Amino acid sequence: MQAAPALHLEGVGLDFGSAPLFHDLDLKIGGGIMTVLLGASGVGKTSLLRMLGGLAAPDRGCIVAGDGLPLAGRIAWMGQQDLLLPWASIADNVMLGARLRGESPDRARMGHLLDCVGLAAHAAALPATLSGGMRQRAALARVLYEDRPVILMDEPFSALDSVTRARMQDLAGRMLAGRTVVLITHDPLEACRLADSMLLMAGHPATISAIAVPDGQVPRAVDDPSVLATQSALLRRMLQ
Amino acid sequence: MTRVTAARAGMFLRPLATLAGLVVLWWGLGRWGGIPPYMLPPPDAVARALWTGRAQLLPAALTTGEETLLGLALGIGAGSALAVAMALWAPLRRWVMPMVLFSQAVPVFALAPLLVLWFGFGMASKVVMAVLVIFFPVTSALGDGLRQTEAGWMDLARTMGATRLRVLLHVRLPAAMPSFASGVRMATAIAPIGAVVGEWVGASSGLGFLMQTANTRFQTDLMFAALAVLAAMTVLLWWGVDRLLARALYWQPRHEDID
Numbered sequence: 001m002q003a004a005p006a007l008h009l010e011g012v013g014l015d016f017g018s019a020p021l022f023h024d025l026d027l028k029i030g031g032g033i034m035t036v037l038l039g040a041s042g043v044g045k046t047s048l049l050r051m052l053g054g055l056a057a058p059d060r061g062c063i064v065a066g067d068g069l070p071l072a073g074r075i076a077w078m079g080q081q082d083l084l085l086p087w088a089s090i091a092d093n094v095m096l097g098a099r100l101r102g103e104s105p106d107r108a109r110m111g112h113l114l115d116c117v118g119l120a121a122h123a124a125a126l127p128a129t130l131s132g133g134m135r136q137r138a139a140l141a142r143v144l145y146e147d148r149p150v151i152l153m154d155e156p157f158s159a160l161d162s163v164t165r166a167r168m169q170d171l172a173g174r175m176l177a178g179r180t181v182v183l184i185t186h187d188p189l190e191a192c193r194l195a196d197s198m199l200l201m202a203g204h205p206a207t208i209s210a211i212a213v214p215d216g217q218v219p220r221a222v223d224d225p226s227v228l229a230t231q232s233a234l235l236r237r238m239l240q
Numbered sequence: 241m242t243r244v245t246a247a248r249a250g251m252f253l254r255p256l257a258t259l260a261g262l263v264v265l266w267w268g269l270g271r272w273g274g275i276p277p278y279m280l281p282p283p284d285a286v287a288r289a290l291w292t293g294r295a296q297l298l299p300a301a302l303t304t305g306e307e308t309l310l311g312l313a314l315g316i317g318a319g320s321a322l323a324v325a326m327a328l329w330a331p332l333r334r335w336v337m338p339m340v341l342f343s344q345a346v347p348v349f350a351l352a353p354l355l356v357l358w359f360g361f362g363m364a365s366k367v368v369m370a371v372l373v374i375f376f377p378v379t380s381a382l383g384d385g386l387r388q389t390e391a392g393w394m395d396l397a398r399t400m401g402a403t404r405l406r407v408l409l410h411v412r413l414p415a416a417m418p419s420f421a422s423g424v425r426m427a428t429a430i431a432p433i434g435a436v437v438g439e440w441v442g443a444s445s446g447l448g449f450l451m452q453t454a455n456t457r458f459q460t461d462l463m464f465a466a467l468a469v470l471a472a473m474t475v476l477l478w479w480g481v482d483r484l485l486a487r488a489l490y491w492q493p494r495h496e497d498i499d
Contacts (some may be wrong), residue, residue, distance in 0.1 A: 075399050096396075097401075100406045126491055
């Protein structure tokens with residue numbers, strides 16, 4: 001994998017209709033760490049992530065990589081839904097990127113990644129035959145297959161039950177270590193378990209403030225006292 | 241009998257029971273309704289005409305079947321090609337779609353004599369008629385399917401660095417298949433109408449030609465027999481196409497057993 005760059009937003013502005021969603025926003029997202037983005041619905045988290053992913057262009061300002069190289073081709077995306085193609089097997093879904101770029105798929109690598117996420121026995125299965133948690137694991141394997149230094153995740157575990165979600169957080173925390181990850185979540189516990197850096201978005205136009213993260217290495221244990229204390233403080237702050 | 245076998249048996253038995261009920265009603269109308277046989281021949285007379293007229297019915301059915309299949313293949317091919325071209329190049333849609341709609345506003349019966357004049361009494365005019373009839377449902381269904389690709393898949397493909405052509409091949413076309421299948425099913429049901437209308441206006445063979453000849457000779461039983469053959473052919477064709485599509489769309493759940 002290439003070195004994971006930092007991401008810099010410089011004077012970024014984005015309008016939603018006539019109202020500015022962001023105005024002159026400056027932000028530095030650390031390279032090689034997991035940055036968790038929190039905030040109420042409609043505050044602009046997904047819009048920010050889409051701009052980072054090159055899926056939407058800012059109306060003003062620019063987004064650049066800290067190493068000065070272009071961001072295009074260095075980003076992998078994981079959305080709220082698993083976005084698995086229902087007609088393709090799990091194996092073909094994992095290797096979708098290669099097929100879409102006209103590269104020859106690396107079956108050995110795909111097999112290894114499915115093994116890592118515990119889906120080795122389901123390579124030939126269709127997505128519809130798997131549970132929600134298994135499908136999100138397949139989506140994670142697809143992200144890992146891309147082997148990009150920057151990973152953008154838009155509430156990837158929000159549709160899962162709490163036990164499956166906790167397991168996915170463990171898996172993602174381990175597998176994505178060393179990459180520049182920006183993760184949107186509504187779940188304070190998820191944020192406290194996974195964040196190396198935590199940002200809270202609020203207001204219109206949105207402003208971003210940093211929040212102290214719990215001690216310890218990512219992924220932190222669900223019953224870690226530091227995680228639970230930070231989670232309570234965070235929830236209190238989000239309720240204000 | 242398992243639940244699935246029972247459901248499958250019901251799938252065939254229910255329409256057969258409806259058909260039997262309609263035949264009894266038909267027979268009753270002739271027997272007690274006072275409708276003369278030259279207007280409504282009884283079912284047994286039609287059955288006899290099916291057997292005695294088999295030497296005329298079989299070649300006629302083959303001709304109509306051939307025209308229908310050829311029209312279906314060409315219509316689906318041309319309709320799909322236009323839908324794909326419009327998906328790849330949006331301005332084409334604005335230029336061509338009004339003309340496609342316009343072609344649908346003209347009744348096929350009005351076009352039939354012209355097509356016979358242009359393409360002759362042979363098979364070509366009937367095939368063109370069938371193509372005209374099925375072109376629109378196929379183009380429209382596939383076009384709709386291609387325009388409604390899940391936005392998340394398109395975003396994913398963009399971040400993966402996909403080319404437009406590869407997105408079309410690997411994401412948009414497969415995603416549009418259920419919609420395309422609806423268009424093909426509709427086309428299959430109406431393609432024989434195109435062929436028969438063409439035969440009715442000017443032909444030397446086919447079920448439409450046979451029906452028209454029988455009609456002018458007051459051979460109503462033979463006309464009904466030809467109609468029965470046409471209906472059976474259409475149902476069989478539709479069933480075959482439906483099974484093929486169900487197999488091709490293996491990832492789609494089938495809800496036929498849910499009431």
